[in-house]
Structure formats: C-alpha cells, structure tokens
Amino acid sequence: MSVQTKPKVVAKDVNVYYGDKHALKNVSVNIPERAVTAFIGPSGCGKSTFLRCFNRMNDTVDGARVVGSIQIDDQDIYDPDLDPVQLRARVGMVFQKPNPFPKSIFENVAYGPRIHGLAHAKPDMEEIVVSSLRKAGLFEEVKDRLHESGTGLSGGQQQRLCIARAIAVSPEVILMDEPCSALDPIATARIEELIAELRENFTIVIVTHSMQQAARVSQRTAFFHLGILVEEGTTDDIFTNPQEKRTQDYITGRFG
Template sequence: MNSMVQLDSATAIAAAAAVAGNPVKIVAQGVNVYYGEKHALRDVDLDIQERAVTALIGPSGCGKSTFLRCLNRMNDTIPACRVTGRIAMDDQDIYDPQLDVVQLRARVGMVFQKPNPFPKSIFENVAYGPRIHGLARNKAELEEIVAISLKRAGLFDEVKDRLGDSGTSLSGGQQQRLCIARAIAVSPEVILMDEPCSALDPIATAKIEELIDELRENFTIVIVTHSMQQAARVSQRTAFFHLGVLVEIGITSDIFTTPKDRRTQDYITGRFG
C-alpha cells in the first residue's frame, strides 16, 4: 500500500523496542460515553503502556478527544455526559465514587489544544499546583520545583531572567511549554495532550515534539493529534478511532505500514477523513 506517512526501518525498530517490555499503566474496558442521547464512544477496550507515547488518531468527531477526557474524568464537568465501563490506572478504578478526583487530576495532567497560561507570572503559573498540593515545605523548595519543571519543559533558559513577567507575554510555543511545565510540576504519572501543536507554527511544533520524546522517559503520554505525520514522529503506539469505535491499536509503524483493518488503511492513505 502507498501510505501517506513514511517510516524508516530504524524508526520502526526503535518504536517496537521502546514498548516491548513496558508494563500497562491504564486499562480501559468496555468504555461507552453518552452526551445526552448521543452515543459518542462504543465499547472501547484499550491498554496504555507506561513510559510510552500513545497517539489517538482519526477524523474529527470520531471520539478520540472524548476518550482522552475520560482518563482524568474531565467529562465529569459536562452535565449531560455519562460514562460506563471500567478505566483503571495501576489496577485502581478511576471512576470509583470514593476516589478523590482532585488527586486523580494531579496524577493525570492535561495539556490543551490552545495554550492557556494563568493570568499570573511565569513563576506563579508553575508554582500554583505544587503550592495547592503542599509539595513544597518552604520557598526554596518551591523555587527548585519551578526551576526543574521549566528545565524539563525546555523553557528555563529562555525565561530564567524574567520569571516575574506574565505567562501571557510569552510566544504561543513558549506558552504551551509553560503549560507543560505547569502540568509536570505536580509530578504526574500520566500526561494527556489534546492536539498540543495545532495552534503552533512549525518551529514551535518541532520543539514540542522533541520535548514529548524526552518526557516519555519519565511519563506515560497520551496525545490526540490530527497530524498522522506527528503521530508517526512522536508515538510508539497508535490507536485509530472512527465513528466512536476504536478500530485498531498497535505499534505505530505497523498501523501506518501494515494496518489490519481496511478502515485504517483508507484513513491513512487519504481515502476519507
């Protein structure tokens, strides 16, 4: 088949090796999501491996962002939304009524499509989470957490002399890295990214993609993307959604070169989507 996305053999081998021995971090079983009468997700079974990037691809409205928001219960904020089935992280049901949702969202961070820094200083944007979760005993510890988070987000050298400036004064790409720094400052185990580069130029996108590749050494990452090229570059596993159904999940190189389902092949070769 003539795929739109080219993967060299070294990339394919590296991707397969990257996830071969990784344990499963999140298990979704029989997940259905309803928005009122609309059945948005149907019987999704999906394992997400630890310390790997899982890309969710598919046409607009196919359910990939809906599934992503299930993983930290963001759908709870939508009154008409109902979720059934089971999603467990480290064998704990995240929809258990006894579970503290605030703590869950500290463990499962979220980076949105459009950069959304708080109207506070760069320092306060990153310090906010650690402060409210009591992760620093004093000012020195808080400053250390902020510096480390900005370094991990690849932003520290660019902003170290203006931490008092507003986060909204940064460029779009810098704002998105600031939001990533804010997400990782509370030491999450999982980072969810909903089209994190769609509002960015190619240079800023490349920086975010490099950052994602570095972060997966310490975090489990799930990314929704409309760019199949991006999925091929940053992920080790790819899941293809269509009309609310998880059609196929597998090693990224396999999905793009030898998909098992005709619908996957039609999508990645541009026949629909």
C-alpha cells in the same frame, strides 16, 4: 519498539454519552508505561472524548456520562470513593490551545504544587519551578523574566509553559489534547522533541489530527472512527501494515 509487559492504564468497554448522544462505543485499550500512545482519527471520532476519560474531565461537562472501567495501576479511577481532584494530580493534562493563567510565569508553574501542598518553603518551590521549566525546555528562554506575565510569551512558549505547569506536580500520566494544533511548524517541532524527552519519565497519551506527528512521536497508535476504536497497535504496524480498510483509507488520506 518494545512494549512493556504490564500496561499503565487499562480501559475496558468504555462508553461515553453526552445526553442522548452515544459518543464513544465499547472502547478497550491498554496504555503502556513510559511510552507515547497516539490517538488519531477524523474530527468528531471521539478521540478527545476518550482522552478526557483518563482524568475524569468529562465529569465537568453537564450531561456527560461514562460507563465502563479505566484502571491506572490496577486502581479503578471511576471508583465513587476516588476523588477526581486526587486523580488529576496523578494525571496531568495539556490542552489544545495554550491556556496559561493570567499570572506570572513562576506562579503558573507554582500553582499546582501549591494547591497540592507539595512545597512549603520558598526555596523548595523555586526548585520545583526551575526544574519543571528545565524539563519543559523553557527555562533558558524565560529565566530572566520569571515574574513577568505568562500570557506575554509566544504560542509555542506558552504551550511549553503549560507542559511545565503539568509536570510540576509530578504526574504519572500526561494527557495531551492536540497540543500543537495552534502552533507553527518550528514550535511544533520543539514540542515534539520535548515529548520524546518526557517519555523517559512519563506515560504520555496524545491526541493528534496529524498522522505525521503520530508517526514521529508515538510508539503505539489507536485509530478511532465514529466513536469506535477501529484498530490499535504499534505505530509501525498501524502505518505500514494496517489490518482494517478504514485505517488504510485514513492514513493514505482518502478521508478525514
């Protein structure tokens, strides 16, 4: 796998504290553009915490504090002048549990473009919704019931709806926090295919606790343990030739 010369996201010496707890220690990592980067590691290792730094979702947690710098296209996202709302329009997020709004499928996808003012006329909005659903591989399944409830879909469909909702605002980066952990193997496979397609247009960062999934979908992998970035490199290297013993132990299933 080739790695772009210029990284999309550069994180440098990131530390996260939850109150007195030092959850993430001096993490530095480069995220390449139009590729999938996977964060792996045992539960509580800080991988999700780190992911939430990229769209400043940690801001919404009481007592959370982020130190260090994260730049997207050379712009510091922790610049006090930067509005996190603006950032989150550029950095979309898909959560662990599918969380569609209790509204219609159409409204779910249209919500983001609507609040950001991306489409004013009705046909424009319809176009955004349809193309987002297409990109998320959901359109064929739901085209006859766009105005029915989004929560009435199956788990896998709901998660694809959440992906459609995220890409409807045309973000540059999509963060996925264990997007398949609540899904069955078939739905998981569909999401993984979708991730491979989305990679053409988006920079994707995925947190997963499944090493096979990381191996299947990602080009780069970062292994976290106890709040520390242990090792980071191309996925092939990490899985075939890990440099650290802890990485080796984890991917061979000795702990985690």
